[in-house]
Amino acid sequence: MARVLTPRAEDFPRWYQDLIAKAQLADNGPVRGTMVIRPAGYSIWERMQAEMDNRIKIAGAENAYFPLFIPESYLKREAEHVEGFSPELAVVTHGGGKQLAEPVVVRPTSETVIGEFMAKWVDSYRDLPLLLNQWANVVRWELRPRIFLRTSEFLWQEGHTAHATEDDARSYARKILHEVYEDFMVGVLGIPVVVGRKTNRERFAGATSTYTLEGMMGDGKALQMGTSHELGQNFAKAFDISYSAASGGVEHAWTTSWGTSTRMLGGLIMSHGDDNGLRVPPRLAPIQAYVMVVKDGDGVTAAAHKLRDALRDAGVRVGLDDRVDTAFGRRAVDAELKGYPVRIEVGPRDLAAGNAVVARRFDGSKTPVPVADVVGRVLAVLEEDQQRLHDEALAFRESHTVEVSTLADAIAATATGWARVPWSAVGVEGEAQANGQGVTVRCL
Amino acid sequence: MARVLTPRAEDFPRWYQDLIAKAQLADNGPVRGTMVIRPAGYSIWERMQAEMDNRIKIAGAENAYFPLFIPESYLKREAEHVEGFSPELAVVTHGGGKQLAEPVVVRPTSETVIGEFMAKWVDSYRDLPLLLNQWANVVRWELRPRIFLRTSEFLWQEGHTAHATEDDARSYARKILHEVYEDFMVGVLGIPVVVGRKTNRERFAGATSTYTLEGMMGDGKALQMGTSHELGQNFAKAFDISYSAASGGVEHAWTTSWGTSTRMLGGLIMSHGDDNGLRVPPRLAPIQAYVMVVKDGDGVTAAAHKLRDALRDAGVRVGLDDRVDTAFGRRAVDAELKGYPVRIEVGPRDLAAGNAVVARRFDGSKTPVPVADVVGRVLAVLEEDQQRLHDEALAFRESHTVEVSTLADAIAATATGWARVPWSAVGVEGEAQANGQGVTVRCL
Ligand SMILES: [Zn+2]
Ligand SMILES: [Zn+2]
DSSP: OOOOSOOTTTOHHHHHHHHHHHTTOEEEOSSTTOEEEOHHHHHHHHHHHHHHHHHHHHTTOEEOBOOSEEEHHHHHSSHHHHHHHGGGOEEEEEETTEEEEEEEEEOSOSHHHHHHHHHHHOOBGGGOSEEEEEEEEEEOOOSSOBTTTBOSEEEEEEEEEEESSHHHHHHHHHHIIIIIIIHHHHHTSOOOOEEEEOOTTTSOTTOSEEEEEEEEOTTSOEEEEEEEEEOTTHHHHHHTOEEEOTTSSEEEOEEEEEEEETHHHHHHHHHHOBTTBOOOOTTTOSSSEEEEEOSOOTTHHHHHHHHHHHHHHTTOOEEEEOOTTSOHHHHHHHHHHHTOSEEEEEOHHHHHTTEEEEEETTTOOEEEEEGGGHHHHHHHHHHHHHHHHHHHHHHHHHHTEEEOSSHHHHHHHTTTSEEEOOGGGTHHHHHHHHHHTTOOOOOO | OOOOSOOTTTOHHHHHHHHHHHTTOEEEOSSTTOEEEOHHHHHHHHHHHHHHHHHHHHTTOEEOBOOSEEEHHHHHSSHHHHHHHGGGOEEEEEETTEEEEEEEEEOSOSHHHHHHHHHHHOOBGGGOSEEEEEEEEEEOOOSSOBTTTBOSEEEEEEEEEEESSHHHHHHHHHHIIIIIIIHHHHHTSOOOOEEEEOOTTTSOTTOSEEEEEEEEOTTSOEEEEEEEEEOTTHHHHHHTOEEEOTTSSEEEOEEEEEEEETHHHHHHHHHHOBTTBOOOOTTTOSSSEEEEEOSOOTTHHHHHHHHHHHHHHTTOOEEEEOOTTSOHHHHHHHHHHHTOSEEEEEOHHHHHTTEEEEEETTTOOEEEEEGGGHHHHHHHHHHHHHHHHHHHHHHHHHHTEEEOSSHHHHHHHTTTSEEEOOGGGTHHHHHHHHHHTTOOOOOO
């Protein structure tokens, strides 16, 4: 097959860009740093949203929607907060044909406005816990944009919760970490994330603990796939989220926040992509099985439609490609680029022998299968290849992680992967030293 | 029952505001004209999205996401367009801590940016039709905001499609109108919308035909619930969306656009709400059946949980209220405000007789039902009351619409409702005269 993408080994960042363009996942938007998410990319994001949203609701949080525009004064309420964000803000100065009396900021996060409303809504201990989540776009001006990974506008979910006790807040931040994020990333994305706590140096401004999920990408580097924060009473004090306790007396609430974003699309590409394109894990895939008419012939199109219907009836998310006026080779390259887990190729020659060809995206293998057995085979392949993608990523991570005992060895190891090193051999000073060499302590 | 809301007959706009506040559907945001959609309101919007999105996908359109920020120059491309929007624009002049070289506009619609990308993506007739939809927030600065009806930021879906022929574009604009919008509004919202075409005076700038769906609200006024536009080749020429035809030669495409928004939440409230609060049609309702523990007692909470589980197993979307430390009367008022179609009240006295009380939000009726029959009864009530809400709204519309033959009679009739009048008795001049008296021709 002709070379479609720059090989990963040659230039990993270039391969990433090529893949996004050729699989038609996204384009750069007209304003620098923004992106257009095309149907092939957006349909994957919708499946991420559906799987995550279901888990978030089971964890008890309710969705709401807070405004895009935030008064500038809100961001100044929480000093640590504004320092972190001000160089990244987009500011609206004109509205309705006039200069605004007070400029408004396009939300870089809804933390402050949600804090403000939580203070209004929380009155007594009976109103707690208050568990909110929002799916929205946010803006953080980005000087070195990279599609999905760092864009001036991105899509995300942000959870914000208020609790009566520190214990309750802590266990909720961890519940989201494990039962929503880790469960989704390992079980659906097939990415064996390492889950742990950030060092004081790396944690979110204003948080008392930041939990992180770190995935290893195909270049051996780490990508932060999501975070969950305990905010102690810091935010509740800044926004006066207080409640009358069952025992009488007024107390400040304990809050958490947690988020994941379209960055997960970048993580998906860099974890599972290969030199032929994307490989989407079956449980995530918007199209799990892709029935392709190789070329016209006796009963071929009818057989393809029947297979499509049978797969759909078996609960498989299925697509059909019968565009026989486009060369099959070109369509097959496109299907590989898009990463559909299984292709069912229906052509006159195989069909005459009673077969269709089942092609697995995971390893590129192709097997003729009797038409009557295709549905069963596809169901089995989807199960198996979900697991194999995960296991391959885990084996890759393990082979690119070394156990070392000194900071110097750890820094050396990060040239090709990760190092696991005792925190006692690093410490606050060692961390500063490693940062100076472009190495970060990702996870305790 | 104590008066909870301003009665509709006393002050309809006040009743509307009261209902939104007391049912906790939404709040005003901190920036004038913006809104916070609270969980009780947002969960209804999510159900609207799910039902609409499913129909949009069946109609063949694919979801994508285009950027929030649009270069100012894009809006100037299409002269009619910018005139319509410029007094409503929010303009970002600062980003990343600096003044921007070219100000960017917060999208009032994505029409221009989607036009730009369609031009890039469409090459040959094989790329057509191109059927795109987007769920997003948009901003149109609003001087007289009203929650859900007119807000500076609102949520919507906007569809944009390009076709090879005028016929194909026309039939797609009508397909969306009938198979997506009308089917959803009549069948799920239970609002008997009148579907038709706008006059030249009322149609969208740049459109060759604007189709509309108009609902009659509880005050006899019309609300535009959605629109679908044929844009001819106007947009395709402005954005150079052209394709090489099968016959050879380069042609401009024919485009459509269509949209519905969070305004539908306003339409829902004003169509079905009564003096006790919202009434959500069963097919739409996020919570269709609400099991309430009246007060503690022998086996009461256990029985309520069993009913909740049995309803859920029967496919009913069900909520449970066992907050017995809050007075039942207060909780019942709240459930009426929120408009859950059916309440199942479980209390010690009825339970001792083997019953639970089934209360229908539609008409306020309450009937003791043997516990074993509750699930069956609830399923029947959900079916019936979906239909009854629709039929009641239809009867209301018919009793508030008069057939007249002169323009003067038509204008007089709009004091209390609608008038159906032959267009030959109105005409372009009559329409202008009616507009002068605050009366619009809604639908041909
Ligand atoms: Zn875990
Ligand atoms: Zn119709």
